[in-house]
Structures are given as C-alpha cells and as structure tokens.
Amino acid sequence: MDRRNFIKTGLLGAMIAASPISFSAFGEPTRSTGRSGKLNLRFRPYELQLRHAFNLARSQRTTTPGVQVEIEYDGIVGYGEASMPPYLGESIDSVCKYLNSLDLTQFNSPFAFEDIHEYMDSVAPNDRAAKASVDIALHDLTGKIMGQPWHRIWGLNPDNCPNTSFTISYDENPDELRKKIEETAPFKVVKVKMGTGHDKELVEAFRRVSDTPICVDANQGWNDREKALDMCHWLAERNCLFVEQPMDKAAIDDTAWLRERSPLPIIADEFLQRLPDVKRAAEAYDGINIKLMKSTGLHEAYKMAVLARSLGMKVMLGCMTETSCAVSAAAQLSPMVDWADLDGNLLIGNDIFDGMKIVDGKVTLPDRPGIGVVPLEA
Ligand code: MG
Numbered sequence: 001m002d003r004r005n006f007i008k009t010g011l012l013g014a015m016i017a018a019s020p021i022s023f024s025a026f027g028e029p030t031r032s033t034g035r036s037g038k039l040n041l042r043f044r045p046y047e048l049q050l051r052h053a054f055n056l057a058r059s060q061r062t063t064t065p066g067v068q069v070e071i072e073y074d075g076i077v078g079y080g081e082a083s084m085p086p087y088l089g090e091s092i093d094s095v096c097k098y099l100n101s102l103d104l105t106q107f108n109s110p111f112a113f114e115d116i117h118e119y120m121d122s123v124a125p126n127d128r129a130a131k132a133s134v135d136i137a138l139h140d141l142t143g144k145i146m147g148q149p150w151h152r153i154w155g156l157n158p159d160n161c162p163n164t165s166f167t168i169s170y171d172e173n174p175d176e177l178r179k180k181i182e183e184t185a186p187f188k189v190v191k192v193k194m195g196t197g198h199d200k201e202l203v204e205a206f207r208r209v210s211d212t213p214i215c216v217d218a219n220q221g222w223n224d225r226e227k228a229l230d231m232c233h234w235l236a237e238r239n240c241l242f243v244e245q246p247m248d249k250a251a252i253d254d255t256a257w258l259r260e261r262s263p264l265p266i267i268a269d270e271f272l273q274r275l276p277d278v279k280r281a282a283e284a285y286d287g288i289n290i291k292l293m294k295s296t297g298l299h300e301a302y303k304m305a306v307l308a309r310s311l312g313m314k315v316m317l318g319c320m321t322e323t324s325c326a327v328s329a330a331a332q333l334s335p336m337v338d339w340a341d342l343d344g345n346l347l348i349g350n351d352i353f354d355g356m357k358i359v360d361g362k363v364t365l366p367d368r369p370g371i372g373v374v375p376l377e378a
Contacts, residue, residue, distance in 0.1 A: 039104035040072040041134070045092045048083065048321050048348045052180060054169060054193075061086070064321040067095045067130070068352070071137040073110050078141025079353070079373055080329075082133035083293055083320040083344070087270075090129045098123070098130040110141045113299045120296070128273060128296050135297020136329045136371060143370030149332060151365055154302065156335035161363035164340040165215055167347065169193035170202045181206055188361035189241065190214050191341055195221015199231065203238055215339065217244040220270055225254040229261055236263040241339070242314070244289060245269040256284040267316055275300050278307045287314025287338070292330050293322075305336055319344035328355030329371040334363045352376050 048064040069080035084090040101123055107116055116138065120131045143150050151158055166187040171177040184190045190210070192202055195218045206214065216235055222228040228246045235243065242265040247255055249271040259266045265286035272281045273294040281288050288308050295301040301317075308315050315337040319327050322344040334340045340363050345351050355373035357364045366372040 037074065037108060039107055039110055041069065041099060041102060041104050041137075042072070043067050043069045043096065043099050043133070045096065046323075046352070047092075048323065049350045050321060051347055051349045052169075052171075052176070054321075054347075064348075065092045066322070067092060067099070067133060068323075068325070069099070069133040069137045071104070071110065071134070071141055073141055073145075076141060076144050078110070078137040078139070078144065078370060079325050079375070080133040080135070080137030080140065081323060081325040082129040083322040083326060084129050085320050088129060088293065088320075090127065094127065095130040095133070098127040099133070102134070104134070110138050110145070113138065117296065117299055129293040131296040132292045132326070133297075135299055136292065136326055139298050139329060139332075140370035140373070147369050149365065149367065149369055149372050150298065150329075151332045151335055154332070154336075156333075158335060158365045160335040161331070161365060162334055162337060162340045163188040163361045164342045164358055164363050165189040165191035166343045167191040167193060167217075167341070168202075168206070170196045170198040177202075177205060181209055184210065184212065186358070186361060188212065189339070191343075192216050194218045200234070203235070207238060211239065213239050213241050215241045215244065215341075217269070218246045220245050220248045222246045223248065223251075225251075225258050228254075228258050232258070232262040232264050232266075240264060242267050242287070242316075244316070245271065252284045259284060259286060265314055267314065269318065275304050275307065278304050278311070278313075282308075282311045282313060285313070287316060289316040289318045289341070290333075290337075291318045291320065292326055293320050298329055298333065301330070301333060305333060309336075314338045316341060318342070321347050323348065323351050324353035324355035325371070325373050328353070328366075328373045331356035331363050331365055332371060334365075 046066045046068045048066050050062050053060055053062045065084045067082040071078045082095045166184050168180045190212050192214050194216050244267045267287045267289055268281040268285040269289040272288055290301050290304050305315050316339040317334055317337045318341040319330055324345040327342050327345040331342055353373040
C-alpha cells in the first residue's frame with residue numbers, strides 16, 4: 001500500500017473509529033527491499049479496548065483512541081504509537097492531521113533526532129502524542145540500524161529495571177472490584193487511582209486481602225490541602241510509597257505547602273509535560289512522572305530524567321493505556337528511574353505487539369534491537 005492509500009485508510013478509520021481496524025490495514029509487506037535513503041512515514045488509527053472501565057477522578061471510559069505509526073528507511077521499519085486519553089486534548093483527527101502535515105522525506109538520516117524534533121515543534125507547538133509516535137518509531141528504526149536495544153545504547157543495565165506498579169480504580173460493583181484486586185496478585189507495587197469519593201474504601205478493600213505496597217494517584221482529585229495532608233498521613237500508615245498529583249496542577253502553592261509537611265513524596269504528573277517544566281516542578285514536588293505521550297517521546301524523556309536527577313528529584317516513568325509498542329519504548333529508559341508504572345499494555349484487550357514483559361512484578365526487557373518489539377500476527 002502506498003503512503004496516500006495508507007493515509008486514506010487512516011482517515012476512513014478515523015471516521016469509523018468506534019470499531020478497531022485490524023492490523024493488516026498496514027498492508028504487506030512492512031519491510032520493503034527498496035533503498036530510498038528517505039524517511040517514509042505511514043500511520044493508521046487504532047482504538048484501544050480497555051479490559052476494565054477506567055474510573056478516574058473526573059471521568060470514566062472504556063476505550064482510548066490511538067494511532068499506530070511506521071517509519072521506513074532503507075527497507076527497515078521502525079514502529080511507533082500515539083495514545084490519546086481525552087484529558088491530553090489530542091484525538092485521532094488531530095494526530096492524523098499533524099502527521100499528515102509532516103514531511104520527513106527532507107531528512108536524509110533517521111539519526112537526526114535534534115533536527116527532526118526542532119522541525120516537529122516548528123510545525124505545531126503542541127501535538128505531543130503525535131510527536132511521540134514519530135520519535136518512538138525513529139528510536140526503533142535507529143536501534144535496528146545499530147543492531148542494539150536503546151537501553152544498551154544509553155549504557156543502562158537492564159538488571160536495574162524497577163518493579164512496575166499495576167493500576168486499580170474503584171468500582172461500585174463489589175464483584176468487579178474484587179476481580180480488579182485479584183488481578184494485582186503478581187505485582188510488587190499496586191497503584192491506586194483516587195479522587196472518586198471512595199478513596200479510603202478502596203484502600204481498605206485492598207488491604208483486607210493484600211499487604212503489597214501501594215502508591216496513590218489522586219489525579220488532581222483532592223481540592224483541600226488540609227484534607228490532602230490528612231490523606232498522606234493516613235496512607236503513610238498503610239504502606240504507601242508516594243502520592244502522585246494530589247491537587248489541581250494549578251495549585252502550586254498548596255502543593256508546595258503539602259510537600260513541606262507530607263510524610264510521603266509528592267510526585268508531579270498532570271503538572272508537567274516537557275523538559276522546561278522539570279525545573280518548575282522542583283519548586284513544589286519531590287519528583288516527576290515522565291510519560292512519552294507528554295514528553296514528545298524518548299529523546300526528551302531521557303533529558304528530563306537526567307535533569308530531574310541533577311535537581312535531586314525522584315523519577316517515575318509512566319504510560320497511558322498503550323500497546324506494547326509505546327510501553328516497551330518507555331521500558332528502555334526504566335533502568336534509570338526510581339519507580340515504573342508501565343502497565344498500559346496489560347490494561348488493554350487488543351495489543352498488537354510483543355515486547356517488554358513483567359516477570360515477578362519487574363520490568364523485563366527483551367534482547368531485541370530498537371525498542372524491542374515485534375508485531376503480533378493479525
Ligand atoms: Mg497520574
């Protein structure tokens with residue numbers, strides 16, 4: 001399938017985004033023998049089906065819109081992905097529109113990360129997930145050209161990969177809630193989504209059956225700093241490791257107040273997106289949660305992790321609901337972080353890649369070049 005037909009398929013897909021498109025929509029072969037010396041970008045919508053409804057502080061949903069990307073150079077294909085949970089403000093339409101506006105054929109080398117990122121930012125200032133999809137595909141492609149996985153290129157030791165947390169959220173249906181809690185059994189850390197008005201109930205239900213350490217993500221759901229501090233003390237007595245985004249991202253002074261008093265580290269998520277935000281975060285938070293869909297991909301995520309470390313901050317690596325493509329890309333960085341929350345591929349029912357694995361609760365990287373993924377057969 002040529003690029004124009006591929007995009008046409010993509011746009012058709014955008015119109016019928018409610019029904020997922022099979023992986024074969026990419027067309028065969030994904031690996032051509034042509035040596036163009038040019039970067040060829042292809043993409044298509046792919047809606048992620050969540051295995052359980054996500055109950056967050058401010059919304060509930062059962063699917064996440066996504067776009068799958070391929071960049072081909074000299075017969076080698078790199079895979080990338082954009083995932084667009086609604087609060088990020090991107091959509092299948094916006095990502096396809098952005099990717100359509102790119103002309104990567106002007107670059108003669110897929111290694112020109114700085115130039116390509118500068119170009120992508122010049123095309124539009126935001127569209128972070130769209131940029132991440134290109135960045136991930138470029139990392140996969142260049143790693144394959146070098147014959148090495150990115151953790152090795154960065155000099156990271158895969159033995160130092162952290163445990164990943166697995167996320168649960170409250171469910172009004174006790175059977176559903178029990179099922180969600182049972183699914184956490186293989187994990188060494190469990191991330192509890194809060195801010196729904198049932199926060200203590202959820203932790204108590206979990207603690208009745210498990211003593212696994214938890215971390216808490218309030219998703220900006222606590223709007224009173226005194227109450228937030230009470231919760232931090234209450235959680236500290238219940239084997240909680242840290243609290244993510246307790247209050248509104250605009251409530252910087254209240255968050256700094258909380259950080260001064262909290263027995264638990266306070267981590268920024270919604271507050272920060274990209275590299276320039278890291279220094280601002282240091283004023284009110286103990287650490288940052290880096291996600292590729294916010295940071296525009298691995299190139300800037302790596303810089304963010306290095307900067308946060310140099311500022312004495314904790315570093316957490318998170319993800320959206322994603323296939324194993326974007327999750328495995330993030331996992332390449334995981335040996336340099338304190339905490340990983342890389343369960344996005346486990347939360348969907350229609351993954352289309354084989355990649356990183358969770359073994360005994362720990363992020364485990366495959367010894368494959370690039371980001372370490374292979375497409376699953378359709
Ligand atoms: Mg979060």
